[in-house]
Amino acid sequence: MSDLRIALYQPDIPGNTGTILRLAACLGFKVDIIEPAGFDLSDRNLKRSGMDYLAMASLTRHVTFDRFDESVRASGRRLILASTKASVPYADFRFEAQDVILFGRESAGVPEAVHQRADARVLIPMMQGQRSINLAVSVGMIVGEALRQTGGFASG
16 A cells, blocks of 8 residues: 555535545555545445445545645655646656645635645646646546656556
């Protein structure tokens, strides 16, 4: 299992979260969910998209962002925010195996206070005029690059 972690800030859409948890189970990274989520974590759409992989995903729930941030700081990890407001393309960023990559809420991203607490910010470059890429797709793109850079892909 990789030491890399993905954090979801108050996710809105259970299907995206289920897909991300399935990806985590398959690729071996851990997921943190910062509450409140916009759905009950027992939601049937979460279960449908995550299928039988949900039980195999390593998931930690945090009741607030402050509690989550305390755990990140106590572990000595960097907090990397994926944001459309960032200026560094994710493929140009040097990820470390211990990073926690934070993704914002589908409907609103993260508040400015969360932006300020990030150690770094990365973006997925997009065509001019486009708003954002689906959360689960964004996680797949960025975690794939981070795992490639850090040698974190599961073997066998």
